[in-house]
Amino acid sequence: xxxxxxxxxxxxxxxxxxxxxxxxxxxxxxxxxxxxxxxxxxxxxxxxxxxxxxxxxxxxxxxxxxxxxxxxxxxxxxxxxxxxxxxxxxxxxxxxxxxxxxxxxxxxxxxxxxxxxxxxxxxxxxxxxxxxxxxxxxxxxxxxxxxxxxxxxxxxxxxxxxxxxxxxxxxxxxxxxxxxxxxxxxxxxxxxxxxxxxxxxxxxxxxxxxxxxxxxxxxxxxxxxxxxxxxxxxxxxxxxxxxxxxxxxxxxxxxxxxxxxxxxxxxxxxxxxxxxxxxxxxxxxxxxxxxxxxxxxxxxxxxxxxxxxxxxxxxxxxxxxxxxxxxxxxxxxxxxxxxxxxxxxxxxxxxxxxxxxxxxxxxxxxxxxxxxxxxxxxxxxxxxxxxxxxxxxxxxxxxxxxxxxxxxxxxxxxxxxxxxxxxxxxxxxxxxxxxxxxxxxxxxxxxxxxxxxxxxxxxxxxxxxxxxxxxxxxxxxxxxxxxxxxxxxxxxxxxxxxxxxxxxxxxxxxxxxxxxxxxxxxxxxxxxxxxxxxxxxxxxxxxxxxxxxxxxxxxxxxxxxxxxxxxxxxxxxxxxxxxxxxxxxxxxxxxxxxxxxxxxxxxxxxxxxxxxxxxxxxxxxxxxxxxxxxxxxxxxxxxxxxxxxxxxxxxxxxxxxxxxxxxxxxxxxxxxxxxxxxxxxxxxxxxxxxxxxxxxxxxxxxxxxxxxxxxxxxxxxxxxxxxxxxxxxxxxxxxxxxxxxxxxxxxxxxxxxxxxxxxxxxxxxxxxxxxxxx
Numbered sequence: 001x002x003x004x005x006x007x008x009x010x011x012x013x014x015x016x017x018x019x020x021x022x023x024x025x026x027x028x029x030x031x032x033x034x035x036x037x038x039x040x041x042x043x044x045x046x047x048x049x050x051x052x053x054x055x056x057x058x059x060x061x062x063x064x065x066x067x068x069x070x071x072x073x074x075x076x077x078x079x080x081x082x083x084x085x086x087x088x089x090x091x092x093x094x095x096x097x098x099x100x101x102x103x104x105x106x107x108x109x110x111x112x113x114x115x116x117x118x119x120x121x122x123x124x125x126x127x128x129x130x131x132x133x134x135x136x137x138x139x140x141x142x143x144x145x146x147x148x149x150x151x152x153x154x155x156x157x158x159x160x161x162x163x164x165x166x167x168x169x170x171x172x173x174x175x176x177x178x179x180x181x182x183x184x185x186x187x188x189x190x191x192x193x194x195x196x197x198x199x200x201x202x203x204x205x206x207x208x209x210x211x212x213x214x215x216x217x218x219x220x221x222x223x224x225x226x227x228x229x230x231x232x233x234x235x236x237x238x239x240x241x242x243x244x245x246x247x248x249x250x251x252x253x254x255x256x257x258x259x260x261x262x263x264x265x266x267x268x269x270x271x272x273x274x275x276x277x278x279x280x281x282x283x284x285x286x287x288x289x290x291x292x293x294x295x296x297x298x299x300x301x302x303x304x305x306x307x308x309x310x311x312x313x314x315x316x317x318x319x320x321x322x323x324x325x326x327x328x329x330x331x332x333x334x335x336x337x338x339x340x341x342x343x344x345x346x347x348x349x350x351x352x353x354x355x356x357x358x359x360x361x362x363x364x365x366x367x368x369x370x371x372x373x374x375x376x377x378x379x380x381x382x383x384x385x386x387x388x389x390x391x392x393x394x395x396x397x398x399x400x401x402x403x404x405x406x407x408x409x410x411x412x413x414x415x416x417x418x419x420x421x422x423x424x425x426x427x428x429x430x431x432x433x434x435x436x437x438x439x440x441x442x443x444x445x446x447x448x449x450x451x452x453x454x455x456x457x458x459x460x461x462x463x464x465x466x467x468x469x470x471x472x473x474x475x476x477x478x479x480x481x482x483x484x485x486x487x488x489x490x491x492x493x494x495x496x497x498x499x500x501x502x503x504x505x506x507x508x509x510x511x512x513x514x515x516x517x518x519x520x521x522x523x524x525x526x527x528x529x530x531x532x533x534x535x536x537x538x539x540x541x542x543x544x545x546x547x548x549x550x551x552x553x554x555x556x557x558x559x560x561x562x563x564x565x566x567x568x569x570x571x572x573x574x575x576x577x578x579x580x581x582x583x584x585x586x587x588x589x590x591x592x593x594x595x596x597x598x599x600x601x602x603x604x605x606x607x608x609x610x611x612x613x614x615x616x617x618x619x620x621x622x623x624x625x626x627x628x629x630x631x632x633x634x635x636x637x638x639x640x641x642x643x644x645x646x647x648x649x650x651x652x653x654x655x656x657x658x659x660x661x662x663x664x665x666x667x668x669x670x671x672x673x674x675x676x677x678x679x680x681x682x683x684x685x686x687x688x689x690x691x692x693x694x695x696x697x698x699x700x701x702x703x704x705x706x707x708x709x710x711x712x713x714x715x716x717x718x719x720x721x722x723x724x725x726x727x728x729x730x731x732x733x734x735x736x737x738x739x740x741x742x743x744x745x746x747x748x749x750x751x752x753x754x755x756x757x758x759x760x761x762x763x764x765x766x767x768x769x770x771x772x773x774x
Contacts, residue, residue: 045123046085089166112127130193131150168190204469228391247734263711292389395439486544488543514541553567599689602678604643616643619649660684661682
């Protein structure tokens with residue numbers, strides 16, 4: 001496979017822009033036969049030309065005389081005008097109109113920003129184009145967006161005057177966080193716009209210089225920012241985001257985290273004891289949030305006179321003798337929505353501590369069964385509200401998460417290409433957006449695999465953007481490679497920013513390190529790869545390789561069981577120096593134990609670069625394919641099973657070199673995986689007869705060595721493999737912090753002032769000052 005450097009784009013900025021425009025929408029200037037074959041007598045300019053001095057000062061490029069042979073050279077003008085007439089209708093500068101499209105396509109929409117007569121005496125106008133939702137990255141999800149809503153663009157080009165069809169009344173509406181209020185402000189019009197759409201990084205944003213109050217000053221007054229980490233795993237994404245925000249000067253705190261994996265929740269709680277960690281399904285969490293709001297309305301925000309009336313009514317009720325067989329509620333200690341008793345009766349439940357009994361007798365009770373315990377419920381809700389047990393709408397400043405979309409995986413043979421959102425394996429994307437819709441955070445960050453842009457024409461990625469835009473969020477989409485931020489793995493992932501109209505939209509951090517590409521990027525979206533352009537000067541650090549990250553770790557065996565140890569070695573590289581735990585303790589440095597057969601196979605794999613099962617006796621390689629060697633009798637293991645299993649020979653039709661592949665010091669991995677089995681992945685340590693340990697994988701993901709994991713060995717591999725690479729999250733957290741403070745320039749990309757992991761020493765000091773377990 002040819003190596004491709006991601007350091008710089010191979011396409012010039014102009015070509016990149018043009019290519020993206022062709023992909024995202026067919027621009028009016030690209031339609032066929034724009035220029036009419038014969039003059040239209042009903043299209044002409046009205047009135048006298050503008051004075052030459054005014055025209056040349058306003059549009060100097062029309063009158064200068066550089067070499068005009070270039071394909072992109074602007075049309076030259078003889079005169080400019082303020083008005084033009086088409087089919088008896090007079091148009092003025094800045095009028096909005098429908099413009100002729102190709103047969104079978106809806107008419108284009110434009111603002112007229114220039115009238116001019118060319119040097120060939122032809123009447124032309126310059127259009128600034130509006131996009132409908134279906135013309136943007138949203139495409140087939142345009143139904144999510146109000147059909148009256150369009151988006152202004154920066155794209156302008158020249159067209160014959162007679163392409164104008166008719167006027168259209170387009171009103172500009174100021175963005176509003178409150179959708180209901182925004183609808184009230186829409187005047188009588190044909191269409192309206194409140195955002196700009198720009199092709200680079202498929203961005204929906206506030207219109208330049210519009211009268212939108214950005215809350216930068218108010219943001220600076222906040223002592224800390226609350227983060228909700230959905231599908232949190234063991235907390236890598238939120239950890240990195242909080243680290244990065246702290247470098248920028250913003251204190252971002254993970255108040256709440258939600259995940260289905262109980263071991264991941266235990267890991268997050270171990271490293272972040274200040275976080276309310278909930279081990280539950282995201283859809284149950286959403287239902288709980290809605291019920292919690294109702295409880296707070298009843299017990300916290302209820303009018304005082306109403307509460308007083310309730311108390312009087314309670315006083316009037318006669319006392320009743322309690323049944324001696326009934327338990328008495330001491331207090332409520334927790335709340336959930338779901339089916340905690342596994343009786344197929346989902347709903348709102350309270351965990352009850354019974355009077356006179358210890359915690360062994362605590363039970364989950366449905367709200368219907370404890371509805372009479374108003375005092376206990378009021379006490380629980382009041383305390384929960386004060387301690388922010390759960391976020392109410394507006395209380396979560398920032399929501400991050402990577403909703404699982406297993407329905408797009410290439411390993412799923414039953415993928416629903418026609419209706420991906422009807423696949424239950426993709427439903428979490430809807431749930432994620434529903435939680436955002438309910439809580440209305442100021443900022444949103446969604447992470448996902450690149451397959452959401454590959455599968456079904458990017459259906460799920462387009463849906464995510466459409467949902468955010470329909471909720472009035474500014475959005476920006478980019479793809480970032482973990483290796484570009486100082487890790488020995490490529491790991492390309494999609495990141496989608498969202499920001500309310502009164503906030504600054506964060507940028508993407510540009511790469512800090514060289515990296516060798518090890519992945520296929522979807523062609524239609526390749527221009528949202530976060531990278532330097534070909535003509536930009538940049539000073540990137542050298543790529544980080546396997547040796548840089550893990551070579552200092554002590555040797556362990558296949559059957560290693562020691563979970564905590566001293567390093568017993570000296571760091572060799574800066575990466576090793578900064579990633580190490582300040583305590584001097586090394587955790588999770590043990591491998592998944594291979595069975596006897598696989599261990600025997602691994603021991604026979606040569607300890608050389610590129611070694612794999614093809615180096616074992618009994619096979620021959622012809623081109624890319626491997627075949628059995630008819631001259632060699634099949635070698636057997638001690639157990640009597642074959643040394644080379646059939647699945648290794650047939651994997652990817654006999655072309656793969658991954659089964660029982662040995663990694664090497666000067667290489668990177670394509671991505672850290674969740675299953676530590678060497679049957680279809682190159683996972684073997686360069687010099688030791690085992691797979692990479694949990695800690696070695698964690699280092700490839702950028703986890704500091706002080707970050708401990710819980711659960712079985714297999715469960716810890718899953719947590720590490722599912723995590724967002726810490727330095728990527730850290731870089732995004734930094735750009736978020738700058739946006740919060742109004743210190744970014746609203747451009748899609750920015751340069752980082754630090755590199756990972758040398759910033760860890762500073763970060764760990766900050767965390768220590770904040771009294772965190774890390």
